[in-house]
Amino acid sequence: MKKLLIFATIFLLAITQIQAAEHWLEGYKKVLVIGAHPDDPETMCGGTILKLKAMGVEVVSVYLTSGEAGIRGKSHEESRTIRQAEARRACEVMGVRPIFMTQIDGNAEVNKARYTEMLALIKAEKPDMVITHWPIDSHRDHRVCAVLVYDAWRQSGYSFDLYYGEVMTGLQTQNFTPTLWVDITDYHNKKVEAYKCHQSQGMNEVQEYHDTMERMRGMESQTHHAEAFIKQNWGK
Numbered sequence: 001m002k003k004l005l006i007f008a009t010i011f012l013l014a015i016t017q018i019q020a021a022e023h024w025l026e027g028y029k030k031v032l033v034i035g036a037h038p039d040d041p042e043t044m045c046g047g048t049i050l051k052l053k054a055m056g057v058e059v060v061s062v063y064l065t066s067g068e069a070g071i072r073g074k075s076h077e078e079s080r081t082i083r084q085a086e087a088r089r090a091c092e093v094m095g096v097r098p099i100f101m102t103q104i105d106g107n108a109e110v111n112k113a114r115y116t117e118m119l120a121l122i123k124a125e126k127p128d129m130v131i132t133h134w135p136i137d138s139h140r141d142h143r144v145c146a147v148l149v150y151d152a153w154r155q156s157g158y159s160f161d162l163y164y165g166e167v168m169t170g171l172q173t174q175n176f177t178p179t180l181w182v183d184i185t186d187y188h189n190k191k192v193e194a195y196k197c198h199q200s201q202g203m204n205e206v207q208e209y210h211d212t213m214e215r216m217r218g219m220e221s222q223t224h225h226a227e228a229f230i231k232q233n234w235g236k
C-alpha cells in the first residue's frame with residue numbers, strides 16, 4: 001500500500017510537471033507559423049499546430065518561398081505549382097489557412113523591401129504568437145526567414161510573442177537547446193499525415209529523422225513525442 005502511494009504521488013507529480021510545462025501555450029488567440037519552405041511549418045511544429053487548433057486557436061501557416069528549387073528536373077514554375085498544392089493539402093489536414101509569400105527557394109533575400117514585406121504581413125494578420133526557424137541553421141533560406149521575422153518583431157513594437165522551433169536538428173538547425181516543450185503524442189499521427197502531403201520531398205527519410213527528434217524531446221519532457229521551442233526574450 002505504501003509503495004502504491006509513493007508510485008501514485010510520483011505519477012501525479014510527473015503529470016503536474018508536464019501540464020505546468022505547457023502553460024506557456026495557453027492564452028493565445030492567433031498564431032502564425034512562418035517557415036521558409038512548404039513542409040517546414042508542418043515538420044517543425046505540426047503537432048503543436050494541431051494542439052493549438054484543438055485549444056480553439058486560429059493558426060496560419062506561412063510559406064516564405066514555394067519550394068521552387070525543390071524538385072529535380074522541374075522548372076521553378078512547375079515546382080511552385082506542385083508544392084503549393086501539396087502545402088494546401090497539408091493545411092487542410094491541419095485545419096489551417098496557408099499564405100504563400102513571394103520569395104524564391106534557394107534565393108531568399110534580406111533587404112529593406114523584404115523586411116517591409118514581412119512586417120506588413122504580420123501587421124495585417126495581427127498574431128499574438130509567431131513561431132519561426134531558429135536562426136542558426138545550415139539552410140540559407142531558414143536563416144533568412146528567422147532574420148526577417150525577428151526584425152518584424154522589433155519593428156512591430158514587440159506586438160507578438162516570438163518562438164523558435166527546429167527542423168532536422170544537427171543537419172539543418174544547429175546549436176538548439178530548447179527551453180519549452182509541447183507533448184504532441186496524441187497528435188503525432190496527424191502530424192505525419194500532414195507533412196506526408198509533401199509527396200515530392202521524399203518524406204519517409206524526413207519521418208525517420210523527425211520521429212527521432214520527437215522521441216528525444218519526449219524523453220527530455222517525460223512523454224513519448226514532443227516538439228521543443230525557445231522563446232525570444234523581450235528587449236530593446
Ligand SMILES: [Zn+2]
Pocket residue numbers: 036037040139142
Ligand atoms: Zn526548409
